[in-house]
Amino acid sequence: MDVAAEAGGSVLAARYVARMAAGDILPDAGQAKVVTALSRLEQRIATRRLARKSSALGWLFAKRDVQEPPPRGLYIHGSVGRGKTMLVDLFYDCVAVRKRKRRAHFHEFMADVHARIFQVRSDMKAGKLKDADPIAVVAKALAEEAWLLCFDEFHVTDIADAMILGRLFEKLFDAGVVIVATSNVAPENLYEGGLNRALFLPFIKLIEAHMDVVRIDSPTDxxxxxxxxxxxxxxxxxxxxxxxxxxxxxxxxxxxxxxxxxxxxxxxxxxxxxxxxxxxxxxxxxxxxxxxxxxxxxxxxxxxxxxxxxxxxxxxxxxxxxxxxxxxxxxxxxxxxxxxxxxxxxxxxxxxxxxxxxxxxxxxxxxxxxxxxxxxxxxxxxxARPHGRGDSQASGNTTGLVET
Incomplete structure (x- = not known):
């Protein structure tokens, strides 16, 4: 299994192969498929950054009629313990983005989003900001801070999250933000059985329109x-x-x-x-x-x-x-x-x-x-319990935030 050759010799693939050679990672065809997808995204980002080097934010906010679309993100799903987090950590470390990137556990990111929306509404009420769509204001700020977002443990259990995700991600994608996410469930199973789930379904379509979906089929936990x-x-x-x-x-x-x-x-x-x-x-x-x-x-x-x-x-x-x-x-x-x-x-x-x-x-x-x-x-x-779900399985706030 020549992961490095298959992925075109990316930094990520080379580091993955080195860890296999050191015995830190076992050969795994399921992981290799994800390494290939992440490596190709790594290379697309590097190529695009070279093409836009004269304007660090140009490809984020330039008009669509003169800009080709940004690279598609990745949604990686599979059972717990298959190496999803490890692979995204490698991608985050290797990708040719040094400042405008953010690595977050998904629900902590959403807690940050809710806090920002509350602050925007408070500022509007106090006359500090003109009336506008708070979600659009927050999405613009997030895109200016990071055009590459990497989420771990992407799952939706909170109706408050479910009701704003579509509008939030639409604005982020429109701003050219590239999103890489890991999840234990396929996109079509997100928020399954949730209240008013019909209103959530357009968000699933949005993910499929802007992100490639890859399942990690590793047999080993x-x-x-x-x-x-x-x-x-x-x-x-x-x-x-x-x-x-x-x-x-x-x-x-x-x-x-x-x-x-x-x-x-x-x-x-x-x-x-x-x-x-x-x-x-x-x-x-x-x-x-x-x-x-x-x-x-x-x-x-x-x-x-x-x-x-x-x-x-x-x-x-x-x-x-x-x-x-x-x-x-x-x-x-x-x-x-x-x-x-x-x-x-x-x-x-x-x-x-x-x-x-x-x-x-x-x-x-x-x-x-x-x-x-x-x-x-x-x-x-x-x-054998999944991370984020201990004895009390009712909580929807199950993740934390790491920024490096």
Whole structure:
């Protein structure tokens, strides 16, 4: 399978082949088809940018009668764990766009859109802006900020999203924005069974008119393969010396993040950046101190749970009454990870039952729930859950935002 030759020698294809050669990625015909489609889009974007180099925004806003249409985007769908996120991450890193691009989990992007629409309406009401279509105003601002949008976990469960998507995307496509999206469902199955779905159907047609639809047919669930059979809760003494435990966790991390071990990243939460020490392959790695000794709260943990399908946490300590604040943060963290089906790998000073020794306050009572969840998170049933859908499957806000 010569992916590089098939894709015309693109940067993306070359990097994918290099990762296969390093053993980081297994040969996979389903992924190869998507690599080819992404590589061709990468090359179309590079060619067009060279042709329009004299005007960075010219091809976005020039009149249609003198401009050929922008490259068609891509809608990539398939079952969980097939490598969709990894492939789009590679595309995002390799594509010849340095500034005006945005990588976002879809529902967090929509939360941003709703906030912008609310602000535009408020400004109009206050007389700061002339009356106009708020969605058109927001779409124009988004297009000026980024003409390449990459969405992960594209799915629609919120009627408020469903009712504005058609108008929003129509304006974005008219502005020449190129969209690449991953989803677990085909376009025709978006918002299936949703309220007033007939009003949503034109949006599906819009996707098909402006994006090529590619299904990833890989037979392997790589998330399950990477964690299947591996111990995911390590206790020094029970599972080796501290150094041996650290080495085992490091091995699992490289399975998840890739041979290079990932890189630092930032996650946007409440208008500020959360520092992620290492991220790669849709997973993130922290020390316990990074997550529970820092002034973080439920909204921060929710952002992380929406953004990453797996968290690796090093050196969870035994906590007593003096560490009740850290214990409370850990309880909140596990609640958010569990609710969103996030997989957890951890090294800890003890089994869950022995980690908290406080006897006063709510934490002492809430810890029993945390213990139960930590044990369930090791089970095959939990590991098979799709990311974004944990025990409570009702929530429509299931993703987070990463900007790099």
């Amino acid at each position: 790589y998330r399950m393969e990477k964690l299947g059979g591996a111990r995911i809760w390590y206790v020094p003494g029970e599972h080796g010396t501290p150094a041996e435990v650290d080495r085992e966790v490091e091995k699992i991390w490289h399975r998840l993040a890739g041979a290079d071990g990932g890189a630092p990243a930032n996650v946007v939460s409440g208008g500020r950046n959360l520092r992620v020490p290492k991220a790669g392959g849709g997973a993130a790695r922290f020390s316990f101190a990074d997550l529970c000794e820092a002034p973080l709260g439920a909204s921060d943990y929710l952002r992380l749970a929406r953004t990453y399908h797996t968290l690796v946490i090093d050196h969870v300590p035994v906590m007593d009454q003096d560490k009740r604040n850290e214990a409370k943060r850990f309880i909140t963290l596990i609640d958010e990870l569990y609710d969103k089906g996030v997989k957890l790998v951890a090294s800890a000073a003890a089994e869950p039952e022995e980690l908290y020794r406080g006897t006063e306050g709510a934490e002492a009572f809430e810890w029993a729930r945390t213990v139960s969840r930590l044990h369930e998170m090791r089970s095959a049933d939990y590991l």
